[in-house]
Amino acid sequence: MVTGKWELNKANVVANEWVSRDVKRITLLSPGIAATASPGQFVNVKVNSTYAPLLRRPFSLNRIDKDKGTISLLYKLVGEGTELMAELETGDLLDVLGPLGNTFSIEEDCGDSIFVAGGIGVAPFYPLARLLLQLGQKVTCIMGARCREDINELDELRALGVNVLCATEDGSEGMRGLVTDVLRAHLRSTKCSMAYACGPNPMLAAVKAVCAEHQTPLQLSLESHMACGIGVCLGCTCKKGPEEGYVHVCKEGPIFWAEEVAL
Amino acid sequence: MSSKQSAGSTQQGISQQPPAASGQDKRQATSDNLLSTNLFGIKMNSPLMSASGTYGYGKEFANFYNLSMLGAIVVKGITMKPRAGNSGQRLVETPAGLINSIGLENPGVEGFLVQEMPFLRESGVPVIVNISGNTPEEYAALAERLDGEAGIHALEVNISCPNVKQGGMAFGASCDMAAAVTADVRKRTRLPIIVKLSPNVTDIASIARAVEAEGADGISLINTLLGMGIDIRNKKPYLDNTFGGLSGPAVKPVALRMVWQVAGAVNIPIVGMGGISTWQDAVEFYLAGASAIAIGTANFFNPLAVPEIIEGVKAYLHSEGMQHIGELVGAARPK
Numbered sequence: 001m002v003t004g005k006w007e008l009n010k011a012n013v014v015a016n017e018w019v020s021r022d023v024k025r026i027t028l029l030s031p032g033i034a035a036t037a038s039p040g041q042f043v044n045v046k047v048n049s050t051y052a053p054l055l056r057r058p059f060s061l062n063r064i065d066k067d068k069g070t071i072s073l074l075y076k077l078v079g080e081g082t083e084l085m086a087e088l089e090t091g092d093l094l095d096v097l098g099p100l101g102n103t104f105s106i107e108e109d110c111g112d113s114i115f116v117a118g119g120i121g122v123a124p125f126y127p128l129a130r131l132l133l134q135l136g137q138k139v140t141c142i143m144g145a146r147c148r149e150d151i152n153e154l155d156e157l158r159a160l161g162v163n164v165l166c167a168t169e170d171g172s173e174g175m176r177g178l179v180t181d182v183l184r185a186h187l188r189s190t191k192c193s194m195a196y197a198c199g200p201n202p203m204l205a206a207v208k209a210v211c212a213e214h215q216t217p218l219q220l221s222l223e224s225h226m227a228c229g230i231g232v233c234l235g236c237t238c239k240k241g242p243e244e245g246y247v248h249v250c251k252e253g254p255i256f257w258a259e260e261v262a263l
Numbered sequence: 264m265s266s267k268q269s270a271g272s273t274q275q276g277i278s279q280q281p282p283a284a285s286g287q288d289k290r291q292a293t294s295d296n297l298l299s300t301n302l303f304g305i306k307m308n309s310p311l312m313s314a315s316g317t318y319g320y321g322k323e324f325a326n327f328y329n330l331s332m333l334g335a336i337v338v339k340g341i342t343m344k345p346r347a348g349n350s351g352q353r354l355v356e357t358p359a360g361l362i363n364s365i366g367l368e369n370p371g372v373e374g375f376l377v378q379e380m381p382f383l384r385e386s387g388v389p390v391i392v393n394i395s396g397n398t399p400e401e402y403a404a405l406a407e408r409l410d411g412e413a414g415i416h417a418l419e420v421n422i423s424c425p426n427v428k429q430g431g432m433a434f435g436a437s438c439d440m441a442a443a444v445t446a447d448v449r450k451r452t453r454l455p456i457i458v459k460l461s462p463n464v465t466d467i468a469s470i471a472r473a474v475e476a477e478g479a480d481g482i483s484l485i486n487t488l489l490g491m492g493i494d495i496r497n498k499k500p501y502l503d504n505t506f507g508g509l510s511g512p513a514v515k516p517v518a519l520r521m522v523w524q525v526a527g528a529v530n531i532p533i534v535g536m537g538g539i540s541t542w543q544d545a546v547e548f549y550l551a552g553a554s555a556i557a558i559g560t561a562n563f564f565n566p567l568a569v570p571e572i573i574e575g576v577k578a579y580l581h582s583e584g585m586q587h588i589g590e591l592v593g594a595a596r597p598k
Binding site: 006008046051054055056097225226227230231233236237245246 | 316339
C-alpha cells in the first residue's frame with residue numbers, strides 16, 4: 001500500500017451547519033488533505049481529546065475544495081461521536097486524519113453514470129458528480145430515504161447539473177418505493193456504462209443484483225466499524241466475493257467493485 | 264537477575280550505559296543516552312515498543328514519525344499457515360476501551376518473511392515476532408523457522424490470544440501448558456523468547472514463574488481481557504465468537520496491577536502493556552517494575568502516541584533529575 005501521503009491535522013472548523021433534521025455538514029480548513037484527496041476517499045476523525053468516545057470516526061469526503069483548502073463531511077447524528085461533532089463551532093479545532101482509502105474508478109470516455117444513494121450514503125457523491133460532469137458525462141442520481149425530510153443534497157446536486165430521482169417510502173418526495181425500483185426502470189430505458197452506490201448493506205446487495213441483471217458495472221462505497229483507518233487494526237473487514245477471506249474497508253476500500261465483495 | 268545468556272536484565276542494561284559526561288549541560292548530555300537500553304541482548308533506542316496487533320508490520324506508522332525511536336517493533340501475530348481471521352463484526356467500542364475479535368489474521372510465516380521483513384530490515388529497528396500455534400509443536404516449529412532470519416531479534420510467544428478456537432489463550436491459562444510451550448520453544452531457537460501472558464487467569468504470578476523456570480528471557484503482559492457486548496436491537500452478541508479481547512485505557516489499572524505482581528515474582532525483565540495512552544501511563548508501568556513498555560490501542564486513536572509518550576517520558580526524567588530511564592524501573596516497589 002502507498003503511504004507517505006496521510007496528513008494528521010488539528011483542522012479549524014470553518015462551518016458546521018444543519019442540512020436536514022438530523023444531518024449536518026462540517027467544513028474544515030485542511031489544505032494538505034484537500035490538495036491530495038479524490039472522490040471516494042475518507043477521513044478518520046477524533047471528535048474530542050478524551051476517551052469518550054475512544055476511537056476515531058470515519059467519514060466520506062463530501063466536499064473537496066482545493067482552491068479554498070477545505071474539506072467537508074456530511075454526517076448524520078447517530079450516536080456519541082456525531083453528537084459531539086455537531087456541537088463544534090466555527091473556530092474550534094478537529095483532529096482529522098486523511099485522506100484515507102482508495103478512490104472511485106473513473107473511465108474518462110465513459111457514457112452515462114448512475115448513482116444510487118441510500119440516506120446519508122449520498123455523502124461521497126457530490127465531488128464525484130463534479131468530476132464526472134467536468135469530463136462531460138451525464139450523471140443521474142437516485143436518492144432513497146424514508147421521507148422528504150430525510151433527503152439531503154437534492155438542490156446541490158441538481159444545481160451541479162445532476163438528474164436527481166427520488167424514492168421515498170411514504171411517497172413524499174419522488175416515487176413511493178425503493179431505490180431499486182427506480183434503478184430498474186432507469187436501466188431499462190437508459191444505457192448506463194457505470195453505476196456507483198453507497199448506503200446500507202441490504203440496499204447495496206439489492207442494487208448489486210439489479211446492476212448484474214443489466215450488466216452494468218457497479219462500484220460500492222462501503223462502511224464498516226473501524227479503529228485505525230490505516231490498515232493496521234484489521235477490524236474493518238467485509239467478506240470477499242466468490243473467494244474465501246476478507247477485504248479491509250479502510251485499506252483495499254472503501255470503494256470496491258461489486259464482484260469483489262459478498263454483502 | 265536472569266541466568267540466561269541472552270537476557271540482559273534491565274539492571275544489567277542500565278549499568279552498561281555510559282554515565283553522562285560531567286561538565287556538560289545535563290539536559291544535553293543525557294538526551295542521547297536517557298532512554299537507550301539493552302534488553303534481551305538487543306540494543307534499543309528506548310525501552311518502548313509497539314504492541315503486537317496494533318502496529319501491523321510498521322510501515323503505516325513510518326508515515327508519521329521515524330520508527331527508530333522505538334526500542335523494537337513487535338509485529339502482528341504470525342502463525343505457520345496464513346489465516347483469514349474471524350467472520351462478522353470484529354470491533355466493539357466500549358467506554359474507554361475496544362473489544363476485538365480479529366482472529367490472528369496474518370499472511371503466515373513465509374508470507375511474513377517475504378512481504379514484510381524487507382521493509383522491517385531496511386528500517387533498522389529491532390524486530391520481535393509474535394508467534395502463535397495450535398499446538399506446542401507448532402510454536403516450536405515457528406521458533407525454529409525464524410531462528411537465524413536476518414533482522415529478527417526476539418520472539419514473543421503468544422499464549423494469550425483470546426480470539427482463536429484452538430490453542431491461544433488455553434496455553435496461557437495453566438502453569439503446565441505455559442511451561443510446556445515455553446520449554447518446547449526454548450529447545451528450538453537461540454533467539455530470546457518473551458512469553459506474552461493472558462490476564463484471564465486467577466494467579467498470574469505462578470504462570471510467570473512457570474515460564475521463567477523453562478527458560479523464558481522475558482515476560483510481556485497483559486494481552487487483552489476477555490469481554491463481550493450485546494446488540495440490544497437484534498438481541499445477539501456483536502461478535503460471531505461471542506467473546507473478544509478488551510484493550511485500551513479501560514484495562515490499564517488491571518494491567519498495571521498484574522505487572523506489579525509479576526515484577527515481584529520473577530527476575531527476568533517485563534514488558535508492560537495494557538491501555539498505555541499517555542506518558543504518565545508509561546511512567547506508572549516503569550515504576551511498577553516494567554523494564555520496557557508497549558503501546559497498543561493508543562496507536563489506533565492517536566497515530567502519534569509513540570513519539571508523544573517518548574517526549575513526555577524524557578521531559579519527566581529531566582524534571583525528576585534522572586540520568587537514565589533505568590532509575591525509574593521498579594522505583595515504586597517496596598525496597
